[in-house]
Amino acid sequence: MDLRLDRISHSYGPVEVLSDISLDIPAGEILCIIGPSGCGKSTLLRLIGGLERADAGRVLQLGTPPPDCLNPLTYIFQDFALLPWRSVRGNVSLALEDHALTASRKAEIITDVLVRTGLADFADAVPKQLSGGMKQRTAIARALAVNPAVLLMDEPLSALDAQTRELLIDDLVALWSRQRFTGVYITHNLGEAVRLGHRIAVLSRRPGRVREVIEIGTALDSRTLGDPDLDAIQRKLWHMMRDEAAAADRELA
Amino acid sequence: MVQHRSRDVPFRGGGFRPARIRGVGLAVFVVLIALAEWGTRAGWISPLTLPRPSDVLAIFGELLATGRFWDHMVPSLTRLAVGSALGVSTGVAVGVAIGLFSYVRAGLIPLVAALFPIPKIALLPLFVIWFGIDEGSKYALIALGTFTPTVVATYGAVDNVDRTLIRMGQSFGLTWRSIVTKIVLPGALPGILSGLRVSLAIGIILLVAAEMLGAEFGIGAFILQAGSLYDLERLFAGVVILSALGVATSAAIGALERRLLSWRS
Ligand SMILES: Nc1ncnc2c1ncn2[C@@H]1O[C@H](COP(=O)(O)OP(=O)(O)O)[C@@H](O)[C@H]1O
Ligand SMILES: [Mg+2]
Numbered sequence: 001m002d003l004r005l006d007r008i009s010h011s012y013g014p015v016e017v018l019s020d021i022s023l024d025i026p027a028g029e030i031l032c033i034i035g036p037s038g039c040g041k042s043t044l045l046r047l048i049g050g051l052e053r054a055d056a057g058r059v060l061q062l063g064t065p066p067p068d069c070l071n072p073l074t075y076i077f078q079d080f081a082l083l084p085w086r087s088v089r090g091n092v093s094l095a096l097e098d099h100a101l102t103a104s105r106k107a108e109i110i111t112d113v114l115v116r117t118g119l120a121d122f123a124d125a126v127p128k129q130l131s132g133g134m135k136q137r138t139a140i141a142r143a144l145a146v147n148p149a150v151l152l153m154d155e156p157l158s159a160l161d162a163q164t165r166e167l168l169i170d171d172l173v174a175l176w177s178r179q180r181f182t183g184v185y186i187t188h189n190l191g192e193a194v195r196l197g198h199r200i201a202v203l204s205r206r207p208g209r210v211r212e213v214i215e216i217g218t219a220l221d222s223r224t225l226g227d228p229d230l231d232a233i234q235r236k237l238w239h240m241m242r243d244e245a246a247a248a249d250r251e252l253a
Numbered sequence: 254m255v256q257h258r259s260r261d262v263p264f265r266g267g268g269f270r271p272a273r274i275r276g277v278g279l280a281v282f283v284v285l286i287a288l289a290e291w292g293t294r295a296g297w298i299s300p301l302t303l304p305r306p307s308d309v310l311a312i313f314g315e316l317l318a319t320g321r322f323w324d325h326m327v328p329s330l331t332r333l334a335v336g337s338a339l340g341v342s343t344g345v346a347v348g349v350a351i352g353l354f355s356y357v358r359a360g361l362i363p364l365v366a367a368l369f370p371i372p373k374i375a376l377l378p379l380f381v382i383w384f385g386i387d388e389g390s391k392y393a394l395i396a397l398g399t400f401t402p403t404v405v406a407t408y409g410a411v412d413n414v415d416r417t418l419i420r421m422g423q424s425f426g427l428t429w430r431s432i433v434t435k436i437v438l439p440g441a442l443p444g445i446l447s448g449l450r451v452s453l454a455i456g457i458i459l460l461v462a463a464e465m466l467g468a469e470f471g472i473g474a475f476i477l478q479a480g481s482l483y484d485l486e487r488l489f490a491g492v493v494i495l496s497a498l499g500v501a502t503s504a505a506i507g508a509l510e511r512r513l514l515s516w517r518s
Contacts, residue, residue: 097431
């Protein structure tokens with residue numbers, strides 16, 4: 001299933017947040033969206049997943065999601081959004097409870113995603129016992145459990161420290177290599193964008209417009225920290241964003 | 254090389270961190286009671302100003318021996334349980350409805366605000382006409398008194414449930430029912446339980462008030478009789494029972510919180 005954003009504009013009251021955004025998100029690819037803070041990245045992601053309605057323009061699903069897909073558009077949030085009163089297993093199970101699945105099928109799915117995210121030994125821990133990285137792994141496991149057609153990730157690693165972030169980037173690459181999911185990955189971290197994006201869309205400051213879309217040819221699993229080609233792309237991106245970011249920083253909300 | 258005098262960096266980070274210290278509360282009680290006992294025995298507290306604690310204790314002995322203790326306790330506890338169960342359960346239901354539905358909110362918040370400041374005791378004669386002089390009016394008084402604070406605490410608690418969790422539920426396509434029962438209600442539980450503390454204390458106050466107006470048995474009636482005879486020992490025995498009731502309900506809610514809310518960090 002592909003997604004197409006067709007001339008999306010959105011305002012909150014008098015503030016125009018997004019202006020005339022058109023993007024294609026082909027199946028099996030990760031699209032990174034970067035832009036200065038406040039330019040409407042989170043808003044755009046809420047529009048893509050149907051949590052909000054755009055003032056103008058449309059988000060189109062091209063084709064149908066695979067039949068075993070329980071929740072085609074699935075989010076991973078920056079602040080994890082785990083229920084603090086449920087264990088890791090309970091949090092993953094939440095996403096399955098409203099679907100007509102047998103108890104054994106549910107248990108099977110939960111075990112599978114916990115193994116894939118390295119959480120098998122933490123199934124009964126509650127969020128307050130977990131590190132930030134483990135919390136986000138739980139949220140990733142919950143997202144994988146519904147077998148999404150598209151993963152919508154809003155700065156999923158921004159609440160984590162730099163080392164944990166590196167580990168989770170590797171995890172995400174490994175998950176993608178195993179099962180080529182479609183992803184929209186919002187970040188303000190250029191390093192994350194060049195590691196995880198097949199294409200990178202650069203937004204201008206508010207109102208966000210698409211300034212440029214860059215393609216990176218290197219396969220995801222052969223990109224490494226400190227790769228000179230990636231560094232060159234990262235510098236180019238920073239060059240593009242620098243003035244916008246500085247201007248956005250001096251704007252009143 | 255320049256010589257420097259060395260000294261420790263002064264520590265400035267102390268205090269402002271309440272710790273749980275056991276036994277101090279009990280010690281305060283013991284010291285106060287011991288002072289009263291000593292004073293009344295030694296004579297520097299006149300028996301007309303304060304009864305001797307050991308005499309109050311003797312009253313308890315007598316009440317228990319004659320069985321009068323339970324004659325007063327059972328009706329009082331029943332009234333408190335029935336009245337506050339009615340008030341708290343409807344209060345939680347209405348509070349959740351206010352928290353979830355904009356029309357209910359717009360319609361009921363002004364009504365609750367109008368009911369809240371009315372001293373419910375003033376309504377007792379009205380309740381006697383509506384529900385009869387017997388148990389009905391007492392249940393109604395306690396129920397109304399616990400209802401309003403429960404409503405206010407509950408809708409506040411629902412309003413404070415983390416919106417990102419609700420968004421998360423919607424993004425996974427959970428049903429409305431699942432979002433309410435699995436996200437909103439558990440998320441509101443801490444606020445509801447702390448509201449319950451206040452509601453039950455108000456319930457005890459109203460229980461006594463109701464029993465002072467038209468009851469033969471009950472702690473309120475017992476205190477009223479003792480008061481009209483200036484029998485300070487009996488009066489104090491009644492007051493001690495009320496305090497114990499307050500401490501017991503508060504401890505019960507504390508235990509409930511530790512059990513149900515262990516997930517809080
Ligand atoms: N629900 C909302 N109501 C009003 N204004 C909002 C809302 N959400 C976001 N905004 C505003 O829209 C702009 C873009 O926000 P956001 O999409 O969160 O930006 P980003 O994620 O790129 O930092 C900001 O100026 C923000 O204040
Ligand atoms: Mg954002």
